[in-house]
Amino acid sequence: MARQTRQKDGTRRVPVTLPREETAPEGWLRNLRFSGFTLLMLALVILAVIVLAPNLRILLEQRAQIAQLEQTVAEAESSVGELTEEVDRWKDPAYIEAQARERLNYVLPGDISYLVVGDTGAQQGTENGLPISDQIQTTKTDWLATLLSSIYTAGLTTAPAQDLETVP
Template identity: 30%
Template sequence: MVPETITTRTLVLAGAILLAFVILLPTAREYVTQSADLRALHADLAATQQQKADAQTALDRFQDPAFLKAEARLRLGYVMPGDKAYRVIDPGDANDGVSPITGKPVSAGVVEREGDAADPWYRTMWTSVQVAGTGVTTDSK
């Protein structure tokens, strides 16, 4: 008698394995995809939390009066009462010894701004508008 190479039992077992593979493959693929998405979302969450912490630190710095004074001096050019402020102008920017900002004569590339702290901002702006119409340029090219 010749042994059968493929039995009914083998066919049923192969069919069951194939059916399980077909049923479980999409589920396993979704699991892997969702795991990668979850890792990406956790990374985004960590980055967003770091940005929030950085923004909160910056916000907390603005609660300090000394920091506010320093920023006003640095960014806005504010001067404390009694201080004397100087603006150094690049010699290439000074045109015929006249300040492009105030229209006043410049000596040795330095403009002294002694009374600017008492001048209102709108007066400085209006002076700038008047100087802009005189043809004084700030380009040295």
């Protein structure tokens, strides 16, 4: 309790204390009044969340599973279409004959068959992917001079063997 003092005229002087300024959340909480209806509604909302949350999770999982199964069905339907086309091709006698000639190397009586061994059918190329030339090419260096230079260099060097460059 604040200490009271007497003035000269005999009246009491009480010190005045200013109230502390409150923040916005404190003011909001001080003015908040909970009635029975508010508490009942809050309890119902919490109960609804507790009851519906697991079912909502299950619903989302099932939707994802349905989407995955629909994609699988679409892929299966496309493969069925491709297989149906393949079956239709096998109904054609010309296709059957062509497959027998190609896969099994069958020939009709009187036909002459040539079998090339080692032919891959693909055009071969260099490391760069350029086609191999069928024309004769000349080198731009003198290989004999290069060979003799290499022999002289190897014979006259004083470097140890591990320091010499080896060509694979």
